Amino acid sequence: xxxxxxxxxxxxxxxxxxxxxxxxxxxxxxxxxxxxxxxxxxxxxxxxxxxxxxxxxxxxxxxxxxxxxxxxxxxxxxxxxxxxxxxxxxxxxxxxxxxxxxxxxxxxxxxxxxxxxxxxxxxxxxxxxxxxxxxxxxxxxxxxxxxxxxxxxxxxxxxxxxxxxxxxxxxxxxxxxxxxxxxxxxxxxxxxxxxxxxxxxxxxxxxxxxxxxxxxxxxxxxxxxxxxxxxxxxxxxxxxxxxxxxxxxxxxxxxxxxxxxxxxxxxxxxxxxxxxxxxxxxxxxxxxxxxxxxxxxxxxxxxxxxxxxxxxxxxxxxx
Amino acid sequence: xxxxxxxxxxxxxxxxxxxxxxxxxxxxxxxxxxxxxxxxxxxxxxxxxxxxxxxxxxxxxxxxxxxxxxxxxxxxxxxxxxxxxxxxxxxxxxxxxxxxxxxxxxxxxxxxxxxxxxxxxxxxxxxxxxxxxxxxxxxxxxxxxxxxxxxxxxxxxxxxxxxxxxxxxxxxxxxxxxxxxxxxxxxxxxxxxxxxxxxxxxxxxxxxxxxxxxxxxxxxxxxxxxxxxxxxxxxxxxxxxxxxxxxxxxxxxxxxxxxxxxxxxxxxxxxxxxxxxxxxxxxxxxxxxxxxxxxxxxxxxxxxxxxxxxxxxxxxxxxxxxx
Numbered sequence: 001x002x003x004x005x006x007x008x009x010x011x012x013x014x015x016x017x018x019x020x021x022x023x024x025x026x027x028x029x030x031x032x033x034x035x036x037x038x039x040x041x042x043x044x045x046x047x048x049x050x051x052x053x054x055x056x057x058x059x060x061x062x063x064x065x066x067x068x069x070x071x072x073x074x075x076x077x078x079x080x081x082x083x084x085x086x087x088x089x090x091x092x093x094x095x096x097x098x099x100x101x102x103x104x105x106x107x108x109x110x111x112x113x114x115x116x117x118x119x120x121x122x123x124x125x126x127x128x129x130x131x132x133x134x135x136x137x138x139x140x141x142x143x144x145x146x147x148x149x150x151x152x153x154x155x156x157x158x159x160x161x162x163x164x165x166x167x168x169x170x171x172x173x174x175x176x177x178x179x180x181x182x183x184x185x186x187x188x189x190x191x192x193x194x195x196x197x198x199x200x201x202x203x204x205x206x207x208x209x210x211x212x213x214x215x216x217x218x219x220x221x222x223x224x225x226x227x228x229x230x231x232x233x234x235x236x237x238x239x240x241x242x243x244x245x246x247x248x249x250x251x252x253x254x255x256x257x258x259x260x261x262x263x264x265x266x267x268x269x270x271x272x273x274x275x276x277x278x279x280x281x282x283x284x285x286x287x288x289x290x291x292x293x294x295x296x297x298x299x300x301x302x303x304x305x306x307x308x309x310x311x312x313x314x315x316x317x318x319x
Numbered sequence: 320x321x322x323x324x325x326x327x328x329x330x331x332x333x334x335x336x337x338x339x340x341x342x343x344x345x346x347x348x349x350x351x352x353x354x355x356x357x358x359x360x361x362x363x364x365x366x367x368x369x370x371x372x373x374x375x376x377x378x379x380x381x382x383x384x385x386x387x388x389x390x391x392x393x394x395x396x397x398x399x400x401x402x403x404x405x406x407x408x409x410x411x412x413x414x415x416x417x418x419x420x421x422x423x424x425x426x427x428x429x430x431x432x433x434x435x436x437x438x439x440x441x442x443x444x445x446x447x448x449x450x451x452x453x454x455x456x457x458x459x460x461x462x463x464x465x466x467x468x469x470x471x472x473x474x475x476x477x478x479x480x481x482x483x484x485x486x487x488x489x490x491x492x493x494x495x496x497x498x499x500x501x502x503x504x505x506x507x508x509x510x511x512x513x514x515x516x517x518x519x520x521x522x523x524x525x526x527x528x529x530x531x532x533x534x535x536x537x538x539x540x541x542x543x544x545x546x547x548x549x550x551x552x553x554x555x556x557x558x559x560x561x562x563x564x565x566x567x568x569x570x571x572x573x574x575x576x577x578x579x580x581x582x583x584x585x586x587x588x589x590x591x592x593x594x595x596x597x598x599x600x601x602x603x604x605x606x607x608x609x610x611x612x613x614x615x616x617x618x619x620x621x622x623x624x625x626x627x628x629x630x631x632x633x634x635x636x637x638x639x640x641x642x
Contacts, residue, residue, distance in 0.1 A: 030455075034454055034530075036529055036530035036531050037448040037451060037454050037530055038448070039531075040444035040445065040447055040448040040530070040531075040534065041444070041445045041448035041449065041460065043440070043441045043444070043445070043498075043499070044441050044442065044444075044445035044464075044499045044504065045445075045460065045463075047441060047495075047498050047499040048463065048464060048467060048499060048501075050480075051477075051480070051495070051496045051497075051498075051499075052467040052471065052472070053463075053467075054472075054476075054480055055471065055472025055473065055476035055477045055480055056467075056470070056471065056472040056476070057472070057476075058472055058476030058479060058480065059472050059473065059476055061475065061476060061479075071479070071483070072476060072479050072480075117372065120365055120368060120369055120372075121369070123362075123365045124365075124366075124369065125348070132373075133369055133372075133373055135625070136373050136376055136377055137372065137373070137376055139376065139380065139624065140376060140380070142555055142559075142617075142620045142624065143559075143617060144558070144559035144561065144577055144580075144616070144617070145559065145561055145577075146559075146561050146577045146578075146580045146581045146584065147580065147584075147613050147616060147617060150580070150584035150609060150613065151379065151383070151613065153584075154606060154609055154610070155379065157606075160394075160395045160396075160397075160603075160606075162379070162382060165397060189375070189376065193376070208348065211348070220355070220357055220358065220361075221357070221358045221361045221362070222361060253562065254561055254562055257565075258561075258581065272474075275473070275474050275475075276474060276566075279474055279475045279478070280474070280475075280478065280566060285475050285479065288474065288475045289473060289474075289475040289476060292473030292474055292475065293473060295473075296470055296471060296473060299469075300469060300470055303469055
C-alpha cells in the first residue's frame, strides 16, 4: 500500500482519497495495473459469452412462436403455450417417468459403487497391486459411447453373445424391462474406477495416527474402515452428492440415443432424446426449447435444494 | 543477481518438497500392520472381491481383442474363451480397405489436434488470470463461468446460434464452441493457486516482471503436468465426440470417426459377407468386423493410456483439492 512511511492519518487520508476517486479514475488505475490479466482472460470470456450466454438469451424462444425470418428472439410472444403443450403431451408421463427411473438408478448405484471400490482399493497393501487395479479399473472410462453401446449389442446379442447366450433367444437390447438395468450396470462398469479416484485422493490424506489410536481402542479392520476411512471421505461424498443432484433429470443424450430401438422405445425415450427428436428431426424449435428449459430448471432447482440441505446439515456446499 | 537471471534450472527448487505422509515409522497403514486371524480373513475376502472386479472389467476388453483375431464362426458358437481360435484377420483386411473409416480417421485427427490446441490456448491463460487473488473482478467472472456449468440454453438455441454463425457443416463447429471448458479451467486454476508460491510472484514483481513475463517465462515452464492433464482430457473428449457430428454435420465426408463407427457398428448390416455365405455366416462376419473396428478406433487411446495414466490420476487429485 502506498503511503506506508507517512503517519497514520496520512494512510487513512490516502485510502479515503482512493475510495472517493471518480469511477473513471479508479477504472483507469485498475486497467493500467491489470490489463495483461484481462488480455489473458479475454478469449475465455468471449467464448463463454458467445457460446453459453447467447444461447441462454435465446431461451426466450420457449415463449415465442419461432419465425424463420426473425430468428431466435423475434417471433410473436405466446407465453406458456409450449409448456402447456408439453404437460398435455400424451408422451409427457412416459418421458418423465423414464427419465427419473433411469437417472435415479444410475445416480444411486453410480454413486455408491465408486465409494465402495475406493474403500476396497485402499485396503490393498502392495502399491504395485494397487497401481495395477487402478490402471485396469480406469481403462473403460476412455472408451467412447459409440463403442460402449456396440459392445453391449455384441455381448448381449441373443444366442451368440458373451452374455446374451445365457438369456436364451430373448433380445435384451430390445426388452423395455431390462433397458434401465443395462444402462446403469454398464455405466458403473465404465466409470466406477474413474469416479473412485477422487475418494482415493481423500483417503490418502488419512492421518495414520488415527489408525493407531483406533487400534488401541480395539478396532478391527472393518471398524477401521467404518470409523476412520469412511468419515475421512464424507465431505467429498457430500460435494459429489450435491453435484450429482444437479443431473437428476439430466440423463446423458448420447448413450440413451444410441441404445434406443423401436422395441425398447417405451422405456428409453427420455427428455434429452425427445428434445432432439422434436427439435432437430421435426423442426419444432419453440416446443423443443420449452422442453429443454423445463429440464434445465428442474435440474437447477434440485441442485439448489441439495446444496441448501447439505449446507445446513454438514457445512458442505459448492456455492 | 536477480532471481530471473539465474536460469530456469533453479526455479523448481522453489517448489516445496513433497511432504512425506509417513512421519513416523511406527505409524503404518493398516494393510501393513501385524494381523490377527480375523484380519487375515478380511484381507482374503477383500482380495477375492477386488480380483472379481478386475476380471469383470478386463475380460470383456480381452475378449474383443481375441475375438477380432479368431474365426467368426468359432466366436459365434462360443469356442473362443481365453485365446484366439482359428486365427483369422479377415475382419481387419476388410476394415483396412474401407474408405469411410479412413476419412473418419483423418477428420478426427484434424479435429482432435486443432481442438486440443485451441482448448489449451484459451483455457490455461484464463486459469492463470483467475488464479491471481489481487485481480478483483475474478469473483464476478468466475461466477459467470461457473453458472454455465449448471444452466445452459439447451439444444435448439445452440443449434440456431451455430446456424447463424455459419458453423453448420463446418469443421470449426468441432473446435470453437467447446474451446473453453470451465471444469478444466477450474482444475488448472487450483493447480496455479496451490503450486505456484506467492513468493515467486513477489520476487518477480520486485524485478519488474509483468504478468505476461511471469506467466510465459515462469508459470508455464512449471506447469507441464497440468498442461498434460488438461491436454489429455481435451484429446479424449474430442476423440470420442459423437454428439457434435450428429447434430451439426450433414456432409458424410466431414463426419468424424465416432459417427462413421456408429453407421457401421450400430446400423445392422448383413451385406458385409461375400456371395456364397449363409445368412448366419455373414452375420458372424459382420460381428468380426465390429470387433476389429472397436480395436482400430480405440487403438490410439489404448497406446497412450499406460504412459498417461499417472497424469490422469494427478489431474483428478488436483481438481479434488478444491472440490
